[in-house]
Amino acid sequence: MILVGVLFSCKKDTPKNKKSNHSNNEYYDDNLIYDDNNFKDKTKTLTLENGKEIITNKKTHKIGDIYYTATILPIEYYIRKNLKLQNSDSIKYYKNKLKGEKVVQFEFQQKDRKDLLSRDFTSTDYETAVKYMAFTIKNDFYAITAKGDTIKSKGVLFERNFKLAPFKRILVYFKDDEEINELQLIYNDNLFENGILKFNLKTQ
Amino acid sequence: MKITKANLWNIVNSILIICLFSYILVTTLSQKEDSKSKIVYVDNIKLFTDFNMTKDLNKQNEKKYAGKIKVFDSLVNNIKILEQSLQKLKTIPNSKKMEYAKLQKVVVEKDRELAEIREFVKNDVNKKVWKRLNNYINTYGKKRNIDIILGAQGQGNIMYGKDYADITKDFIKFANSKYEGN
Numbered sequence: 429m430i431l432v433g434v435l436f437s438c439k440k441d442t443p444k445n446k447k448s449n450h451s452n453n454e455y456y457d458d459n460l461i462y463d464d465n466n467f468k469d470k471t472k473t474l475t476l477e478n479g480k481e482i483i484t485n486k487k488t489h490k491i492g493d494i495y496y497t498a499t500i501l502p503i504e505y506y507i508r509k510n511l512k513l514q515n516s517d518s519i520k521y522y523k524n525k526l527k528g529e530k531v532v533q534f535e536f537q538q539k540d541r542k543d544l545l546s547r548d549f550t551s552t553d554y555e556t557a558v559k560y561m562a563f564t565i566k567n568d569f570y571a572i573t574a575k576g577d578t579i580k581s582k583g584v585l586f587e588r589n590f591k592l593a594p595f596k597r598i599l600v601y602f603k604d605d606e607e608i609n610e611l612q613l614i615y616n617d618n619l620f621e622n623g624i625l626k627f628n629l630k631t632q
Numbered sequence: 633m634k635i636t637k638a639n640l641w642n643i644v645n646s647i648l649i650i651c652l653f654s655y656i657l658v659t660t661l662s663q664k665e666d667s668k669s670k671i672v673y674v675d676n677i678k679l680f681t682d683f684n685m686t687k688d689l690n691k692q693n694e695k696k697y698a699g700k701i702k703v704f705d706s707l708v709n710n711i712k713i714l715e716q717s718l719q720k721l722k723t724i725p726n727s728k729k730m731e732y733a734k735l736q737k738v739v740v741e742k743d744r745e746l747a748e749i750r751e752f753v754k755n756d757v758n759k760k761v762w763k764r765l766n767n768y769i770n771t772y773g774k775k776r777n778i779d780i781i782l783g784a785q786g787q788g789n790i791m792y793g794k795d796y797a798d799i800t801k802d803f804i805k806f807a808n809s810k811y812e813g814n
């Protein structure tokens with residue numbers, strides 16, 4: 429009995445355990461990087477409500493204390509999750525409308541889950557950093573398609589979470605004449621001044 | 633010759649002893665080789681120049697400052713033309729002297745400005761590239777279970793190293809693959 433008790437008390441506090449332990453005001457996300465042990469590239473299978481499975485890969489770079497993560501959001505997933513549409517006609521309409529469009533989810537996270545937009549990490553004040561994330565960052569993204577064509581970002585959407593989540597998330601939009609299932613995302617980091625970052629992304 | 637039972641056992645024993653010694657020899661040698669490979673070195677200069685990020689950042693900066701360099705080059709060209717035309721004159725009028733002095737002042741100013749930019753760019757590229765390389769060196773060392781990675785800078789801190797300890801080529805391949813998003 430004592431041995432069983434000792435074994436239970438020694439149970440490792442993995443991210444999965446953290447999920448059940450987290451308090452109500454603590455943000456939990458399956459994609460969150462807790463430490464260097466769960467910082468790795470992942471292949472994710474996204475299951476939609478209709479049972480359809482979409483495979484996409486998540487690529488992470490760690491530069492200094494900052495994790496940069498990029499994932500292609502499959503367009504049907506984006507329509508259902510981000511545009512909150514479930515009706516099949518609306519989905520069909522938007523799928524047609526967004527043909528050739530690619531949405532990349534891009535996240536910044538500090539190793540100790542600190543607010544990355546504070547002066548400790550950037551050379552600007554908080555407001556300018558927010559403006560950069562919301563507007564100027566668009567010019568620092570471009571992508572190279574499997575064919576070797578360079579496409580510039582069409583726009584970005586900064587998902588403000590008002591410090592509730594320990595990461596900063598933006599959606600980066602690209603448009604090409606053809607359907608893009610594979611691309612190399614290039615980000616020239618002008619906020620944390622870490623230079624050029626490249627991510628080879630795929631979706632099926 | 634008739635093989636007796638005792639002889640047969642002797643042969644078997646000899647074979648077994650030879651096998652045992654061979655095994656001990658091979659294990660010891662491989663361990664020795666393994667322990668040797670725990671301390672390795674990289675040629676820092678080669679690493680820096682062959683790293684794709686250095687090339688990309690240099691290209692990016694060349695593009696960024698191409699306009700300023702063009703302006704400076706045309707100013708230098710103008711001053712040369714003016715010098716040549718003044719050399720042909722027997723007496724140089726004051727207005728031409730003034731024009732030359734003014735142009736010379738601008739050229740000196742622009743030259744200083746460009747030197748400052750070059751210094752800034754050099755430091756900026758160095759900082760960014762080494763920050764990235766240090767990250768990759770950590771990952772590489774952990775993955776390959778290396779004890780120490782030394783940096784040879786061509787300044788005498790590593791005077792000699794056997795070829796097997798030089799991981800420059802392999803590490804450049806690793807770092808470029810990581811940088812390219814793999």
